[in-house]
Amino acid sequence: MSYSTENIRNIAITGHSGSGKTTLVEALLQGAGAINQKGSVARGTTVCDFDPQEKTHQHSLDSAIASLDYQGSHVNLIDTPGYPDFIGRALSVLPAVETCAVVVNAQSGIEMVTGRIMESAGERGLDRLVIVNKIDADGVDPETVLQQLREAYGSECLPLNLPAAGGTEVVDCFFQSEGKETDFLSVAEAHVNIVDQVVELDEELMEQYLEQGEDIKPEQLHEPFEQALREGHFIPVCFVSAETGAGVPQLLEVLARLMPNPGEGNPPPVFRGEGDAAEEIEIRPDPGGHVIAHVFKVNIDPFVGKLGVFRIHQGTVTRDSQLYIGDGRKPFKVGHLLKLQGREHNEIDRGVPGDICAVAKIDEIHFNALLHDSHDEDQVYLQSIDIPAPMYGLAIQAKSRGDEQKISDALHKLGAEDQSFLVEHNAATNETVIRGLGEFHLRIMLEKLKDRHNVEVTTRPPKIAYKETITANAEGHHRHKKQTGGAGQFGEVFLRVEPLPRGSGFEFVDAVVGGVIPKPLIPAVEKGIKQALESGFLSGNPMQDIRVTVYDGKHHPVDSKEVAFIAAGKKAFLDAFHKARPVVLEPIVDIDVTAPSGAMGDINADISGKRGRISNTLALAGGMSTITASVPLSELDNYQSQLKSMTGGAGSYSLSFSHYDPVPAKTQKELIAAHKPKEEED
16 A cells, blocks of 8 residues: 555545446546446446446445545545435445535436435535536536536535536636636636635635735645635536546546545544533544544445445554454454455555555444444444435235244344344334335345345235324223132222323323232233233224223132233223223324425325325425425325326435324224224134
């Protein structure tokens, strides 16, 4: 390894699906001499889309790392997926880089993922670079795209270069102040705009430039340029055609000479301690300091095993390093330190601060883990990235009997790789449910189950987790008496029930006096009540938000046993529940729908038709709007397809649980009717 921290540039290549990110990475690698020939997404020959699924679907489905050396700089590129269902995997790489390069399709302009990535990168204090790709496509207007960017993200968006000759060439505007004709604007005007924006952060330079009328050389602009990037005061825009190579040399210049090294960017927030006592600590890219490295990607390969990819923030990692994982007390020896180039794993001797490396076959390593070489750092952690919660669900069941454990192991591995993929067992409905960010996301995960792990499942929409509760106070009583020839069973219970505030759960109160129910048998009464709570009464769904007070009863010195008071407690509770005006509750979720403003009327009407209550509508930049509403979860079955139809595929949504509310009377009758045949079968 011949480079140091000062030479490293870490760039995340992000953007909406179809913007040409993977092809752009190929063009950059070829332009720098890292590969001899540019690969093709269509032919499945690119460095970054090496997974068989990616070749089949011709979409990036996971992040991939490649690097190049150019003009003394070592540039780490992280190619990320752009499909909305895989935005979690794109966002998860942001803690590993100083620069987030957002690729915009000149034909489509600003799209949904563009906005989400720009927002997240800005919140994290990353330097943002916009790359307008496909500038030579038929009918494109790069000037209009630039105007859209400025309207959406502010006047800070300024071009570092400009397209010329109909997008077949690109002319630099930073390192030179005049030059050949361009398709719009002029080199001189673009250069002046950059200088005007950057010198605002350096009083001495501003005085030299404005009052003394002196020309500012590019070298003088370097420090205020970096500061402007860090503070979001300047968002450079570059133009390129990854397909033809126009603008690729200029973009390589920008990445190598203008983007920050790990010592110049905003370091990610690192904390020590827990809760309110947590304090932010300073980390510096010091090669001699204690090692602090962050695992931002995990991959489990059937042949390689678990691969943990990490960014070194402090210290030097070597093949002999002993590293701890989080607060683990047992270190592991690095052994094989790897540098990734797409599918290739190349061994290196050491990794310096700022570099991106990997280790294989360390079972304990996991996503978001902090690796360190000192017990002093065992409570240190990186602030986690805000990744969308998976709400789109499918209930799954093994196709072949006996595959349950195999499926469980495979799902665990898939969940370790993808933080937007969740596996849960719903005790209320007795279902295993997988959740992701959309239909395509779960389809890909099911393909992996079959192709990589050789297991198949059947799927269906998950059952809605209804609950039951009461709306009035009531009393219940039951005497359990059973004689079987020998010792009998006897237990009598009097109790009352009352509703609790929504979300309170279950509360048991022992108000028995005088020993009419012996103290050792009170837990049996509670056990019987809990059995009734779990099995439900109206619709077979669990009960909640109820206080039960046991206040009287009778026992027999010989025949009163635990089993008798379990039965008496259960039936006394059901007697009271029946009288307490019971209702069925349904889960209500908060939904945020982002879509083109022109589709908002249809979306509003659709949500209202789903018994939804709209709480807010917000206009966003780039002709988009967001609606926030509360909607019953049962009304959102197949919503992904419905939203796609209403918005032409340009809409997205996210869900989060809000609360439980009573179902409409008609729905309650249907749920009760559906439960009765099952009771009769039992």
